[in-house]
Amino acid sequence: MADSTIPASTLDYPPLHEGRPFVVLSDWDGTITTQDSNDYLTDNLGYGKDKRRAGNLDVLNGRPFRDAFREMLQSISANGRTFDDCKEALLQNIHLDPGFPDFYEWCRKQDIPFVIVSSGMAPLIRAVLSKYLETGATNIDIIANDVEGDQASAEWNIKFRHPTSTFGHDKSLAILPYKRLQPAPLLFFFGDGVSDLSAAQHADVLFVKRKGDGENDLQAYCIRENIQHIVFHDFSEALVTVQAIVNGVNAGGSVKEVVGKFLEKH
Numbered sequence: 001m002a003d004s005t006i007p008a009s010t011l012d013y014p015p016l017h018e019g020r021p022f023v024v025l026s027d028w029d030g031t032i033t034t035q036d037s038n039d040y041l042t043d044n045l046g047y048g049k050d051k052r053r054a055g056n057l058d059v060l061n062g063r064p065f066r067d068a069f070r071e072m073l074q075s076i077s078a079n080g081r082t083f084d085d086c087k088e089a090l091l092q093n094i095h096l097d098p099g100f101p102d103f104y105e106w107c108r109k110q111d112i113p114f115v116i117v118s119s120g121m122a123p124l125i126r127a128v129l130s131k132y133l134e135t136g137a138t139n140i141d142i143i144a145n146d147v148e149g150d151q152a153s154a155e156w157n158i159k160f161r162h163p164t165s166t167f168g169h170d171k172s173l174a175i176l177p178y179k180r181l182q183p184a185p186l187l188f189f190f191g192d193g194v195s196d197l198s199a200a201q202h203a204d205v206l207f208v209k210r211k212g213d214g215e216n217d218l219q220a221y222c223i224r225e226n227i228q229h230i231v232f233h234d235f236s237e238a239l240v241t242v243q244a245i246v247n248g249v250n251a252g253g254s255v256k257e258v259v260g261k262f263l264e265k266h
């Protein structure tokens with residue numbers, strides 16, 4: 001990792017799951033959850049939806065995601081809201097994709113590693129997960145940003161994993177080490193939005209969530225860039241597809257053939 005173009009990480013990575021034929025990585029906000037938790041916090045505890053949307057548009061026009069995101073979160077603490085307030089608000093208002101607990105449980109039973117890769121903050125993700133998952137919420141791998149400062153006061157701030165990256169957290173750095181393993185596992189990646197662009201292009205099997213709100217940024221990007229992907233609406237649907245792919249590959253089918261029948265045609 002001496003390449004100077006690779007941003008240094010301020011936070012540890014969980015150990016790589018070596019020697020596994022399949023590994024699942026997934027975005028958190030809007031993919032595992034039904035609503036983006038950071039948007040929720042900014043809209044309701046921070047400076048509100050209008051400014052948040054303007055911030056999103058700034059990013060589309062080239063402003064670093066890291067800077068816009070930090071500003072959104074700072075509008076929450078500027079309103080006197082503690083990090084603990086944020087946690088509480090999310091516990092009350094953020095819901096998981098109803099199919100996710102069964103999907104995760106199936107992976108766990110099959111010994112297929114499941115890793116959450118997020119631009120959000122790990123303590124908030126763990127808090128919401130612990131509400132919904134009976135087992136493993138404390139063990140599940142989360143590669144995200146963190147929080148620094150005093151969580152019980154308004155003196156808190158996001159601690160970016162890659163402060164020198166314009167993404168704040170460059171998700172591709174969670175995937176690439178798996179690509180270098182010999183033999184490399186078959187990598188599934190689940191995502192929905194712009195924060196997934198860097199990771200999406202490295203997945204072997206890319207699942208793109210299509211949502212009712214019309215915000216399907218990742219799919220639009222995949223179509224434009226001609227990146228093959230499988231569309232899913234919820235994790236119950238995705239589970240059936242993943243099971244078919246795992247069974248097909250385990251039965252000796254080629255990945256190309258087994259995955260091919262599920263790919264979105266354009």
Ligand SMILES: [Mg+2]
Binds near residue numbers: 029031191192193195
């Ligand atoms: Mg997302």
